[in-house]
Amino acid sequence: MMQRAMLPAISTRLLSTALLLLLIPAIALAEPSTEWSLVPAPSAGPARVIGGVAHGCLAGAVRLPDDGPGYQVIRLSRRRDFGHPDLVAFVARLARQAQAAGLAPFYVGDMAQPRGGPLPFGHASHQTGLDVDIWFNLDPKPPLPPAARENVALPSMLRAGLRDIDRRRFGPRQVTLLRLAAADPAVDRIFVNAAIKDALCRGVAGAASGGRDWLRRIRPWWGHDEHFHVRLNCPANSPDCATQAPLPPGDGCDATLAWWRAQKPPLHAAVAPRPPAPKLPAACSAILAAPPA
Numbered sequence: 499m500m501q502r503a504m505l506p507a508i509s510t511r512l513l514s515t516a517l518l519l520l521l522i523p524a525i526a527l528a529e530p531s532t533e534w535s536l537v538p539a540p541s542a543g544p545a546r547v548i549g550g551v552a553h554g555c556l557a558g559a560v561r562l563p564d565d566g567p568g569y570q571v572i573r574l575s576r577r578r579d580f581g582h583p584d585l586v587a588f589v590a591r592l593a594r595q596a597q598a599a600g601l602a603p604f605y606v607g608d609m610a611q612p613r614g615g616p617l618p619f620g621h622a623s624h625q626t627g628l629d630v631d632i633w634f635n636l637d638p639k640p641p642l643p644p645a646a647r648e649n650v651a652l653p654s655m656l657r658a659g660l661r662d663i664d665r666r667r668f669g670p671r672q673v674t675l676l677r678l679a680a681a682d683p684a685v686d687r688i689f690v691n692a693a694i695k696d697a698l699c700r701g702v703a704g705a706a707s708g709g710r711d712w713l714r715r716i717r718p719w720w721g722h723d724e725h726f727h728v729r730l731n732c733p734a735n736s737p738d739c740a741t742q743a744p745l746p747p748g749d750g751c752d753a754t755l756a757w758w759r760a761q762k763p764p765l766h767a768a769v770a771p772r773p774p775a776p777k778l779p780a781a782c783s784a785i786l787a788a789p790p791a
């Protein structure tokens with residue numbers, strides 16, 4: 499009797515322990531950011547950016563089509579291909595310009611979730627539909643079916659040790675693409691790995707020919723050795739969009755860059771030190787709850 503009574507008790511305990519172990523990853527993921535990643539569609543109404551790139555959200559987002567002249571969106575399952583209409587227009591514009599310059603299509607990575615907001619993994623920013631990751635891989639590429647876009651070749655532009663560019667990968671094509679992006683009036687700044695910025699400052703692949711002014715918008719950051727990150731200016735009609743501190747004058751080939759070059763790169767180049775997430779602006783709750791477009 500006792501034995502029989504104990505058995506179910508033990509199995510129940512084992513079962514609940516097993517369940518708990520299974521649930522731990524889910525519990526770890528159940529941060530506030532999850533609700534933003536699960537919302538299926540943009541909110542209705544005009545496009546509006548609220549807050550800053552690392553503590554904000556977005557109303558009236560639009561989705562970048564999976565393909566266009568000069569680009570392909572990858573990792574479609576993430577559903578981070580939404581942005582402010584300015585961002586969608588920027589990507590299409592850059593892709594057309596790159597194509598006209600004779601470049602192969604580029605891959606477009608993360609933009610924002612349908613209503614922006616914090617992402618459960620991968621970035622602190624990308625919250626307001628003004629950020630886009632564009633991959634440096636400019637090798638010729640066939641149009642890929644969606645499933646094949648989950649795992650494409652995204653090589654680093656750096657040599658082993660992450661201190662210098664790999665000239666077999668990073669050359670005139672990448673410089674042309676960066677130059678086109680930096681010349682776009684909608685762009686506020688572009689993040690690349692400090693070793694890439696350093697190479698541009700040294701004039702690699704003609705980077706300094708015809709003037710160095712464009713280098714000002716190219717800023718060093720952790721990671722960003724396989725892709726560059728374009729951030730747009732706050733759009734018109736978004737009075738609640740928090741503008742970033744303006745870029746310092748000069749081409750940035752200065753003490754700031756020297757500081758970055760002196761840092762020991764994180765073990766994984768894509769991992770940046772991440773400050774605790776600030777609270778979202780109150781207006782974002784309404785955007786999360788708003789009816790879909």
Ligand SMILES: [Zn+2]
Nearest residue numbers: 629630631727
């Ligand atoms: Zn990014």
